[in-house]
Amino acid sequence: MKIDPRKPADLSAQIAQAIRDAIVSGELIVDERLPSEAELADQFEVSRPTVREALKRLAAQSLIRTQRGATGGAFVNRLSFEDAYSQQITTSTLLLSMNTVSFDTACEARYALERACARLSSERRTADQLATMRAEIFRQAQPGLTDEAFCASDVAFHRALVDGARNPVLSYQLAGAVEAMQPLMNMITFTARSREEIISLHTQIADALERGDVEEVDDSLLRLEKYTRKLARDVAEKKRKPA
Amino acid sequence: MKIDPRKPADLSAQIAQAIRDAIVSGELIVDERLPSEAELADQFEVSRPTVREALKRLAAQSLIRTQRGATGGAFVNRLSFEDAYSQQITTSTLLLSMNTVSFDTACEARYALERACARLSSERRTADQLATMRAEIFRQAQPGLTDEAFCASDVAFHRALVDGARNPVLSYQLAGAVEAMQPLMNMITFTARSREEIISLHTQIADALERGDVEEVDDSLLRLEKYTRKLARDVAEKKRKPA
DNA sequence: TTTTTTTATTTGTCTGACATTTAAAAGTCT
DNA sequence: AGACTTTTAAATGTCAGACAAATAAAAAAA
Numbered sequence: 001m002k003i004d005p006r007k008p009a010d011l012s013a014q015i016a017q018a019i020r021d022a023i024v025s026g027e028l029i030v031d032e033r034l035p036s037e038a039e040l041a042d043q044f045e046v047s048r049p050t051v052r053e054a055l056k057r058l059a060a061q062s063l064i065r066t067q068r069g070a071t072g073g074a075f076v077n078r079l080s081f082e083d084a085y086s087q088q089i090t091t092s093t094l095l096l097s098m099n100t101v102s103f104d105t106a107c108e109a110r111y112a113l114e115r116a117c118a119r120l121s122s123e124r125r126t127a128d129q130l131a132t133m134r135a136e137i138f139r140q141a142q143p144g145l146t147d148e149a150f151c152a153s154d155v156a157f158h159r160a161l162v163d164g165a166r167n168p169v170l171s172y173q174l175a176g177a178v179e180a181m182q183p184l185m186n187m188i189t190f191t192a193r194s195r196e197e198i199i200s201l202h203t204q205i206a207d208a209l210e211r212g213d214v215e216e217v218d219d220s221l222l223r224l225e226k227y228t229r230k231l232a233r234d235v236a237e238k239k240r241k242p243a
Numbered sequence: 244m245k246i247d248p249r250k251p252a253d254l255s256a257q258i259a260q261a262i263r264d265a266i267v268s269g270e271l272i273v274d275e276r277l278p279s280e281a282e283l284a285d286q287f288e289v290s291r292p293t294v295r296e297a298l299k300r301l302a303a304q305s306l307i308r309t310q311r312g313a314t315g316g317a318f319v320n321r322l323s324f325e326d327a328y329s330q331q332i333t334t335s336t337l338l339l340s341m342n343t344v345s346f347d348t349a350c351e352a353r354y355a356l357e358r359a360c361a362r363l364s365s366e367r368r369t370a371d372q373l374a375t376m377r378a379e380i381f382r383q384a385q386p387g388l389t390d391e392a393f394c395a396s397d398v399a400f401h402r403a404l405v406d407g408a409r410n411p412v413l414s415y416q417l418a419g420a421v422e423a424m425q426p427l428m429n430m431i432t433f434t435a436r437s438r439e440e441i442i443s444l445h446t447q448i449a450d451a452l453e454r455g456d457v458e459e460v461d462d463s464l465l466r467l468e469k470y471t472r473k474l475a476r477d478v479a480e481k482k483r484k485p486a
Numbered sequence: 487t488t489t490t491t492t493t494a495t496t497t498g499t500c501t502g503a504c505a506t507t508t509a510a511a512a513g514t515c516t
Numbered sequence: 517a518g519a520c521t522t523t524t525a526a527a528t529g530t531c532a533g534a535c536a537a538a539t540a541a542a543a544a545a546a
Binding site for chain 2: 012013016020023024026030049052053054056057058059060061063078079080081084087088090091092093094095097098100101105106108109110112113115116117119120165167168169170172173176177
């Protein structure tokens with residue numbers, strides 16, 4: 001683990017990269033303890049604050065965790081799906097909120113991924129996951145439900161659908177897309193009419209899933225996508241010309 | 244922007260979170276300059292090193308960039324797809340390499356996503372993207388090509404296919420899955436026979452894409468997935484019982 | 487043997503300083 | 517006056533040394 005002495009700037013970034021490479025390449029294995037900050041400072045011939053900045057960079061990516069005390073130190077972290085989720089969500093949220101990407105593009109990506117999941121889900125979903133979906137549909141039909149609660153239930157419904165694919169990699173990829181769109185979805189103030197339509201589509205999806213009818217699941221998701229995009233367009237138009 | 248004074252540990256993490264929230268919520272907008280480190284230290288009532296650790300955490304997530312000099316400082320970064328790619332790749336690579344997820348699961352996820360892209364790609368791909376795919380197929384057929392070069396060309400081929408969907412969100416999601424699998428794919432030492440088969444499948448995909456035959460694109464990708472998983476199984480078996 | 491106390495190690499944080507970079511301000515020359 | 521050079525101020529990058537707090541192992545006491 002060496003750093004390039006020719007580039008003097010950003011020592012902490014270089015050190016972070018050196019350690020990151022060691023982790024990714026397997027040179028450092030999970031739960032292995034890194035040398036203490038003082039030792040690392042000696043090895044890299046920098047001061048302790050610089051080493052600490054490097055370690056904080058790695059901690060921000062959940063690559064290491066630190067522990068205080070006598071037997072403490074920095075340990076290589078086993079990247080959990082939880083960690084991967086939250087990073088994915090942060091990244092996706094920023095991509096959307098910074099106008100790098102339009103709602104339509106995000107929506108298309110989201111449903112493309114979701115339909116891919118749904119195909120697997122119609123083969124593998126458990127009774128429990130289907131029950132969750134039904135329960136969420138029931139909640140969505142409650143009168144007096146706030147928009148936020150409706151949206152949260154919507155996310156839970158789709159989450160159950162996606163988890164039905166029983167592929168954590170797919171789930172974690174989609175989590176970002178779905179959750180990142182939440183704030184924008186909340187902005188689409190749902191009328192009673194539009195809720196009814198969405199609940200109807202959700203029911204169609206759940207029914208098709210129960211029958212294991214792959215094509216019908218796909219179709220109803222496609223209809224839901226079209227409807228979502230229509231709602232978004234309407235809101236965008238109303239905002240442009242508020243009569 | 245405030246931090247909770249009751250939890251004394253990990254001040255830099257709290258400060259990072261406070262600034263992160265301000266960015267995600269839009270309180271701080273793109274290219275806006277943060278207060279100087281000294282000013283932040285005053286505001287949060289901590290020392291400069293602590294502020295710096297917080298800023299390095301944010302820099303590790305590409306949320307800010309720093310500039311030295313008189314008009315320098317920390318600026319809110321516009322998250323580019325490039326940045327999102329590389330984070331996605333790092334995360335996915337670690338998820339795979341740390342045995343959190345099996346090759347089969349990753350493979351399934353990857354092809355599920357890729358098939359979702361391919362559907363869009365068969366409608367939207369440009370002549371240029373198709374030409375890239377043809378060129379990569381040609382390269383793959385060259386005798387004397389190293390395994391590494393063959394794999395790199397394979398990635399380039401799939402990259403062109405995915406980019407044909409003309410949806411950057413999908414592209415960035417898939418980049419992680421595809422690139423993370425590279426090292427494992429390299430381990431599958433390709434025989435002349437298996438290369439031939441893969442090239443044949445690639446050709447089928449390109450042909451179907453040229454005709455705009457969505458179903459055939461989907462089918463040939465499915466065949467490629469099955470074949471890839473078979474190769475992986477064979478390698479795994481040979482490793483277990485090296486006769 | 488069990489409990490308590492001490493001790494050593496390590497991270498977390500602070501203070502103060504100097505180096506380096508950078509752009510603007512001030513000065514100088516034509 | 518205008519163009520070039522020098523100075524200066526502000527900011528990040530880095531360092532050294534110190535103390536606080538947490539923690540587990542070792543030592544001491546019951």
